Amino acid sequence: MVIANTQTGLQRCGKSCRLRWINYLRPDLKRGSFSSQEEQIIIDIHRIVGNRWAQIAKHLPGRTDNEVKNFWNSCVKKKLLSQGLDPKTHNLISSHQRSTSNNKVACNIINLSQTYQKPPKAVLSQVTGSVSMEVDPPFVTLPPLPPTQPPFHQAKIHNPIVWTVKDQNSHDLITFPCGSSIESTPISSSSSSSLNPYAFGFLDKNCIWGTNGAEHYEAPRMEDVQPQKEHEQKDKICEVETDKYEELKGGQDMDTSFDSSSFDLEFLESTLMSGTMSRDLSSIDDLAWNF
DNA sequence: AACTCCGCCAACCGCGATTAC
DNA sequence: AGTAATCGCGGTTGGCGGAGT
Structure with a gap:
């Protein structure tokens, strides 16, 4: 040295x-100190990319990643906690979220998605008074998060969401309620992913889910993707996501713009899906969030 | 006044990726 | 192609100053 x-x-x-x-x-x-506008930008982008301070700092001229990181750890984190929001997931912290049963459910999702390798089939159906998601792994569809909109509102789930994962060996349906618990359960390491594994995350290497709605993706299988390519793709997605944020920030109304049509599906299709992705957007509007 | 506690923030550390040789 | 140097990043540490007792 x-x-x-x-x-x-x-x-x-x-x-x-x-x-x-x-x-x-x-x-x-x-x-000097961060303005409330800068703070909101940090929160919004962090919700998308997670602890990628350099990515966040790119959207704040004159601010460094270190500054953003310190600001987050000293101020924003506590503010979110005081609002009852999990700083990792940006979701409401509920009492049952911390229960071990939910952690087990989250583990089951991973195990199932790692077990099943056959081509996926995804069904999104609505049942009385609730939304039922029937998913054949490796597809796991998570419910949408509310669009981020300043000031940071707390989200309420309009309809209770029920998860149904079909066990293809026994053909049993594993059903469990999923309010704000599943998506906020730490099911993957945050540091290794480009995207916030909670808000827009990789359930595992084969499954991702987005903040914009119940969309189903399948990432290319490991044998189809070179490790370095995979990394590039993740970074690219990260850029797309933050670029999308810039677009939205630039005058569009978040509520109307952050729907399924505004999401950059073309890019995801071309980079991640390689023709193996399936989408079912027909019922997305049924998954409503109140603000 | 002396001490403790706590928050802020610059700096350090370690690691993976990239570049130079 | 292999190796060393450098870059870039995220997590962590430690010093400093202000508030409280």
Whole structure:
């Protein structure tokens, strides 16, 4: 390691100097506290990409990833918690969410999706007073999250959502209620994914779900994707998501624009699905959120 | 005044990816 | 092609200052 800079006499390695420049000395840095608008941007993008501070900081001119990270950990996190929102999932924290039974259910989803390798079939149907989702793994469809809209409203589920996962060995239907619990159960590592695994996440390598509605995707199988390509694709999606945020931020009404038609499905189709994705958007409107 | 607690934030650390040689 | 250096990133640490006792 280089300790001394012979030209400047600094007792710092190049890495430290670089960091000092990026985080503190750069002339274009914006000093001072974050505005409420900046805070809302951070919350919105974090909901999409998770702890990708560099990605978030790109949307805040003059702010560094370190600054955003510190602001999040010191202020935003607590604010969300005080509002009863999980800072990881941006969903309501409910008492039953923490129960072990729900964790078991989440584990079951992963296990099923990892077990089944046959081509998927997805059925979205509505039953009396509730929405039933019948899914043949590896497809797992999660209910939509409310569109993000400042000020940050707390979401209420209009209809109780029931999950039905078909066990293809026994042909049994595993049914369980799914309010705000399943989507907020930590079912994958947040650090490894480009997208927020809770708000727009990969259930596992084969399953992703979006914030915009009950859409069904199947990622290419491992043997079809080179590891590096997969990484590139994730990053690309991340960019698409944050770019979409920019579009929405630029004057469109979030409520009307963040529907299934505004989502960049073409890109996802071309990059992730490779012709194996299926969509069923017919019942999305039935999944309503109240604000 | 002295001490403790706590929040903020710059800096450090480790790791994977990329670039240079 | 292999290796070292550098870059970029996210998680964590530690020093500092203000508030409270």
